[in-house]
Amino acid sequence: MHSVNFPLPGEQEAPIDYFSRWHANVAPTGLYGINIPSRYGGLGLGHWDRFEAIADMSRRDTSAGAILQSVTLGTGMFLSASEQLREMWLPKLATGEEIATICITEPKSGARIGSLETTLSPALDEGYVLTGSKQFIANAHVGTVHGVIAKRASSDRSALRHTGVIVPSRSAGVETGAVDDLDGLKHFNVGGIRFNNVRVPAEHVLLGNKGLQLAHRSITLFGKLNLAAVAYGALLRSWDETQNYLSSDTGRAKQLEQIGAIRGLIGEVQRCISESRALCFSAAHSIDCGEPEEDLILAAKASTVNHAISGILACISIMGARGGSAAAGHVTRLSDVIQTMAPAGTESVNLAQLSKFALGKYKEVGIYGS
Numbered sequence: 001m002h003s004v005n006f007p008l009p010g011e012q013e014a015p016i017d018y019f020s021r022w023h024a025n026v027a028p029t030g031l032y033g034i035n036i037p038s039r040y041g042g043l044g045l046g047h048w049d050r051f052e053a054i055a056d057m058s059r060r061d062t063s064a065g066a067i068l069q070s071v072t073l074g075t076g077m078f079l080s081a082s083e084q085l086r087e088m089w090l091p092k093l094a095t096g097e098e099i100a101t102i103c104i105t106e107p108k109s110g111a112r113i114g115s116l117e118t119t120l121s122p123a124l125d126e127g128y129v130l131t132g133s134k135q136f137i138a139n140a141h142v143g144t145v146h147g148v149i150a151k152r153a154s155s156d157r158s159a160l161r162h163t164g165v166i167v168p169s170r171s172a173g174v175e176t177g178a179v180d181d182l183d184g185l186k187h188f189n190v191g192g193i194r195f196n197n198v199r200v201p202a203e204h205v206l207l208g209n210k211g212l213q214l215a216h217r218s219i220t221l222f223g224k225l226n227l228a229a230v231a232y233g234a235l236l237r238s239w240d241e242t243q244n245y246l247s248s249d250t251g252r253a254k255q256l257e258q259i260g261a262i263r264g265l266i267g268e269v270q271r272c273i274s275e276s277r278a279l280c281f282s283a284a285h286s287i288d289c290g291e292p293e294e295d296l297i298l299a300a301k302a303s304t305v306n307h308a309i310s311g312i313l314a315c316i317s318i319m320g321a322r323g324g325s326a327a328a329g330h331v332t333r334l335s336d337v338i339q340t341m342a343p344a345g346t347e348s349v350n351l352a353q354l355s356k357f358a359l360g361k362y363k364e365v366g367i368y369g370s
């Protein structure tokens with residue numbers, strides 16, 4: 001991947017202001033459409049390319065990388081849509097003219113996606129009506145089109161099914177809610193969206209009743225490696241800062257590299273980097289080959305985030321008191337990486353899925369249509 005120019009956030013800059021500056025720089029590069037096939041105007045690159053682009057941006061600034069992961073995650077759902085919807089939306093998503101969000105999490109439904117309460121009901125004339133409230137949605141206030149997972153209303157409870165719908169943010173009844181004030185990723189917009197009796201045309205319903213599969217597919221094929229890439233990029237930056245310190249006048253005067261215990265910590269950082277890279281590469285490569293190895297993808301998310309946390313802690317130890325300094329940025333990055341734990345599956349969710357895989361009970365999410 002070629003290096004992309006993007007603005008670094010100002011210390012006190014609000015996420016929405018930062019997003020505007022970031023967007024103005026990044027949209028012309030085509031990165032919004034990194035995985036969108038070229039016939040729809042995208043770059044047509046692979047999942048490993050996306051991983052590297054997000055990691056590279058996160059290495060320079062974690063919030064900037066988190067934004068790139070979120071806008072590319074948003075396109076994941078659209079790749080599973082009908083050809084008609086793909087032709088309608090993908091060219092605009094590829095240029096950043098439209099910015100997609102994925103709306104799954106709700107105030108009372110997080111890890112257990114099946115328990116969500118947002119409802120899609122048949123309208124009296126034609127089409128559907130969407131009602132519900134979403135929370136912790138990346139780009140809630142800057143997204144222009146929402147991919148929403150909802151439950152289909154039915155008089156027969158046993159027939160309740162989940163579905164995915166496309167809802168432009170300009171639709172009547174769509175309202176943004178509060179910004180979720182995260183203690184990390186300070187320049188990344190995450191917040192609530194309400195859908196108050198929003199009209200949804202029948203052709204904006206995705207994959208019929210397979211809404212949960214659609215959600216799991218977007219999270220598995222895009223979200224997990226995206227969040228892993230943010231965490232991995234943050235770890236690389238912490239190691240950059242640590243190396244700079246070790247080779248500085250102070251670091252050299254202290255001869256830190258000669259100390260056995262410090263060598264052990266350096267080895268630990270490298271192990272975290274090498275294992276994360278190997279696992280994420282294998283996982284991304286399997287998707288690029290059209291045969292996702294979903295156990296690798298689940299493991300890549302869980303392990304890479306953990307490796308980033310322990311690797312950054314090791315960097316802090318190597319630098320002693322300076323490891324906690326604002327200039328080194330390790331503590332801020334640690335807070336950023338903590339924010340990658342919940343989205344796209346917490347560790348406990350990924351382990352629960354891996355246990356199903358081990359016991360032969362895991363349900364594959366499948367690959368999106370070509």
Ligand SMILES: Cc1cc2nc3c(=O)[nH]c(=O)nc-3n(C[C@H](O)[C@H](O)[C@H](O)COP(=O)(O)OP(=O)(O)OC[C@H]3O[C@@H](n4cnc5c(N)ncnc54)[C@H](O)[C@@H]3O)c2cc1C
Nearest residue numbers: 102103104105110111136137138342343344346348349352
């Ligand atoms: C930075 C950030 C960006 C996000 N972006 C989005 C977005 O764009 N779109 C979106 O829809 N959501 C988004 N989320 C929300 C994220 O997907 C949820 O936080 C996540 O699904 C967990 O839900 P929860 O926080 O409600 O935790 P809960 O569901 O309340 O779970 C609490 C704890 O219990 C564990 N747990 C619960 N049920 C199970 C189970 N069945 N098996 C194993 N463990 C379980 C969880 O793993 C977790 O550790 C984002 C969150 C953050 C922090």
